[in-house]
Amino acid sequence: GTSPTPRRRRRRRGEEEEMKLKQLEGLLGGLTQFSDPKVELEQYATGPHIASRMLYTAENSFDDISGKVVADFGCGCGTLAVASALLDAEHVTGIDIDLQSLELAQENATDLELDIDLIQCDIKNLNLKGLLVDTVVMNPPFGTKRKGADMEFLSMGLKGCSSSCLFSAQDLHERVHQEGSPAQLQRNQCRSSV
Numbered sequence: 082g083t084s085p086t087p088r089r090r091r092r093r094r095g096e097e098e099e100m101k102l103k104q105l106e107g108l109l110g111g112l113t114q115f116s117d118p119k120v121e122l123e124q125y126a127t128g129p130h131i132a133s134r135m136l137y138t139a140e141n142s143f144d145d146i147s148g149k150v151v152a153d154f155g156c157g158c159g160t161l162a163v164a165s166a167l168l169d170a171e172h173v174t175g176i177d178i179d180l181q182s183l184e185l186a187q188e189n190a191t192d193l194e195l196d197i198d199l200i201q202c203d204i205k206n207l208n209l210k211g212l213l214v215d216t217v218v219m220n221p222p223f224g225t226k227r228k229g230a231d232m233e234f235l236s237m238g239l240k241g242c243s244s245s246c247l248f249s250a251q252d253l254h255e256r257v258h259q260e261g262s263p264a265q266l267q268r269n270q271c272r273s274s275v
Contacts, residue, residue: 105167106133112189114158115182122179123222123230127160127250132220135248136164139216145246146170149215154204154234159186159197161218161250166195174198174214176207205233220250 109129118124140146147169153162156175163186166173175186175197183199190197221234238247 102133102137105137105164106130108167108193109133109160109164111192112158112160112163113185113192115185119179121226123226124157124179124182125220126158127220129160131250132160132164135250136161136168136218139218139246139248140168143246145216145248150174150213151216151218152176152209152212152214154207154217154219154238155221156186156199157182157220159189159199161220162186162197163189163193163195165216165218166190166197167193170216172198174200174212176200176202176204178203204237207237216246216248218248 106129109132112129114126115124118126136146146165148171150172151162151165151170151174153159153165153173153175156162156177157179159175162173162175173195175183177183177186177199178201180201183201186197186199190199217238219234219238222230235247235249238249
């Protein structure tokens with residue numbers, strides 16, 4: 082049998098981790114979000130609950146945030162980029178086509194005294210110019226306004242990672258099943274889909 086001591090330690094460690102998760106969620110909950118989201122870009126806020134859990138899992142289950150170069154594709158208000166920086170990413174870059182979104186992301190980073198690089202770019206034209214990205218995080222459009230927009234983000238996410246770590250808030254597995262092309266997406270390289 083196992084002694085009660087390891088169980089107590091495990092429970093305490095879990096409580097400590099939960100506090101860190103709650104702290105991350107609390108900080109993300111204070112970010113400025115879209116006041117007038119652009120429907121044509123499928124802009125929607127990444128909620129603090131899902132964002133904190135996605136990035137917390139990326140860090141604590143896979144060690145893919147702290148000390149890593151992280152890119153947030155379609156960063157919007159910067160929620161995932163901010164979470165990455167708060168979890169001690171070595172370098173964070175947020176990429177979005179919309180200048181107003183990037184201004185919000187900059188405001189959020191500045192409010193928390195975080196250093197995040199922001200790039201205005203259409204994801205399908207992205208050239209990281211030699212920047213080696215360890216981890217890509219994203220909450221991409223779902224392709225409801227422009228068919229295939231979701232797949233562009235996922236494809237670029239897989240191409241953009243030097244170590245092939247992609248964390249998406251999209252239901253990737255359902256989309257791959259619908260498309261019938263798991264090899265095309267290199268599904269085995271995706272670590273997580275929340």
